[in-house]
Each structure stands twice: as structure tokens, then as C-alpha cells.
Amino acid sequence: MNWKTRPLVELAAGRVFVWLDDEVTGVDRRWVAEHHPGRALLRRVDPHHGLREADFTAVEEWLQS
Template sequence: MPQPAPGSPSRDNKPLLFLDVDGPLLPFRARRDTEDPLLARIDRADGPRLRALNCRLVWATTWMDEANEVVAPLLGLPELPVVRWPDDDDVPIRGMHWKTAPLTRWARGQPFVWLDDEIGDMDRLWVAGEHPAPALLHKVDPYLGLTEDDLETVRRWVLRSDSPRLGR
């Protein structure tokens, strides 16, 4: 499938949702009883839960294309756009995550959610200053993986961020 240009606006104006794999979808703990280490940690129900969030899902992970090849089929997700990372991991401000600036650029000023287990205050501060639209940087506990509380936080944010976007 041809990749859409980074951050191409969608007609429906849904927020982007940048998705990390290690931590949120593959927590450190086993979630299922199987010999396969990957299958043990993945929860297939995460796919339908994520699709129901009414966002445009985008892989933001070091898995890169393997997220589509390996993880997406297990979760019943379609092939998703993939954020390509720069070769250097220079960050604008010390203490920021190396993903923050590239994925914010990818969003091109559109509202976005970012689910990752390595988000910190510096990332939130930087995005608040550099990104003109609403953004939710939500840290997922890598021991638990994505929880119902995480999903509820995203749902509430999507509902709240919907009204200011009217007329954009």
C-alpha cells in the first residue's frame, strides 16, 4: 500500500494517534498463556479497542515496517502509516524523547494523541510550545500495557478536542 504523505489531512478531520509497540502493545508481562513470547504479551483485543477510538492510527515505533508485517495482523489492524525516524537522534532540548520532534513534524499541525511508555514532562512542554493544535501525550505503563483507563483518557480527550476543531 502506498504510504500517504506524512500528516496529510483527512477529510474527516480525525486526530492522529501515534502508537508505540514495545510497552503499550507489548508490555513486559505476559498477558496470555502460551509458549510464544510475542503472542504471550500481545492482547488481540487491543486492535478493535484502538480502532474504536475514532482516530487515524499511525505506527510510531522502532518496529517500523515490521509493525505492519508482524503486529498489525495479530491485532486485526489494517496496514497503517509508519513514522520514519531520522538517522541521528539529536533532540532540540535535553531530556526530550528522540521521537517527539519527528512525530510532531509528521503531524503537520494537526491534533494528535501519542501513546508511549517513555513520554516525559519535557516532551509535553516542547509539544505545547511547538505544536499549534491540541495534543495528548499519554504515558502507558510498560508493565501493564494499554489499559481501559488509558483508552478512556484518549476517548475523553478526543471528545473534548472535537469542538475547538470545528471551523478549522
């Protein structure tokens, strides 16, 4: 699990949040699903390309769902 996962969930305090990071893994997604009662989108960003249009589109679609 990423060292950021637990502090982000604590900071979110049950609120909806989006996390875009180049180190997000399935382990982080599972931990958040088990420990965070609110909605959360964890999306891995390619570290070589940074944020791309597809990332913004995915966030927008998730927020609208």
C-alpha cells in the same frame, strides 16, 4: 526529550494527534506545547502493563472535549 518527539510533531504538521508511549515525560509535553499549534494528547503508558482501559477512556474523553 524523547527522540520521537520532534519527528512526531513534524509528521503531525499542526494536526490534532494522540501519542501513547511508555517514555513520554513532562519535557516532551512542554516541547510539544511550545512547538505544535494543534491539540495534542501525550499519555504515558505503563511499560509493564501496556495499554489499559483507563488509557482508552482518557483518549476517548480527550477526543470528546
